[in-house]
Amino acid sequence: MADAASAPVTEEAVSADAFRLLRADIISGALQAGSRLRFIELQARYGIGTSPLREALSRLAADRLVLQEVNRGFRVPPISLKDFSDIAALRVDLESKAIESSVAHGDESWEEGVVLAHHRLRRLGRVEAEPEGDTVPEEWETRHRAFHNALIAACGSPWTLHFCAVLHDQFDRYRRLAGRDPVVQVRLAQQHEELLDAAIGRDAVRAGKVLAAHIELTATAVLERLERMA
Known part of the structure; x- marks a missing residue:
């Protein structure tokens, strides 16, 4: 039986990690209200690729922890x-x-x-x-x-x-x-x-x-x- 530690990490698991990290940083304020969520900056911050980051951001947008704007990408909702x-x-x-x-x-x-x-x-x-x-x-x-x-x-x-x-x-x-x-x-x-x-x-x-x-x-x-x- 293959060692669990050596098993390949699935894209689903990476996306789940991205969701967890982004959610935590938005709620804590580490990602500031109103700030743009640029993929190149998120990749550098979390060491995660574009595809799982995009899926995580879309999930967060469904719960309105992230705003998705047409032709403008994603950002943290402003304070109201x-x-x-x-x-x-x-x-x-x-x-x-x-x-x-x-x-x-x-x-x-x-x-x-x-x-x-x-x-x-x-x-x-x-x-x-x-x-x-x-x-x-x-x-x-x-x-x-x-x-x-x-x-x-x-x-x-x-x-x-x-x-x-x-x-x-x-x-x-x-x-x-x-x-x-x-x-x-x-x-x-x-x-x-x-x-x-x-x-x-x-x-x-x-x-x-x-x-x-x-x-x-x-x-x-x-x-x-x-x-x-x-």
Whole structure:
């Protein structure tokens, strides 16, 4: 049997890597809002050929993380406060319903997943030193997203999960650009605890209300900081 390490890398796998790298750099702001995505620059940045990059950009354009313009190629979407407000409102509506369904129908395995995801997020918050400036460690971002994903994982609708993920990506692009507010961050961490309590207490209505308030608080802080930056 051939060694897996020596197996040829397929174009599909390369395209998936390109998608993952581009998506991460757009959400984190490493690729700036409004900037052109030129193939020669992307090839140099990622060491990936034109064909898989084009496929990855087309996938990202389908989720509106990239804009594809006729005869002008691709670019990162510009920042729009109106656009962010729309994203936040949609996320509140869809995700609060998703968590209500998830809390109502999740089994023991789902509950264990929520508890573990929350523990990993809270544990990182305890052991990480306060980051300098407005940024947070990438590992915190990963665990934070995992906790939110775990909360809605048992909603029973793959389409809902897909659209929640798309909206979360869009939301996080603005949130990470705005940076963090230490005062607001304390309340957001408290709401994580409240979300856990509502989830394991099987209080679907409360879970929906807390999650809606959590997203709205974040959105308000992001809008205020972006307006000051503007």
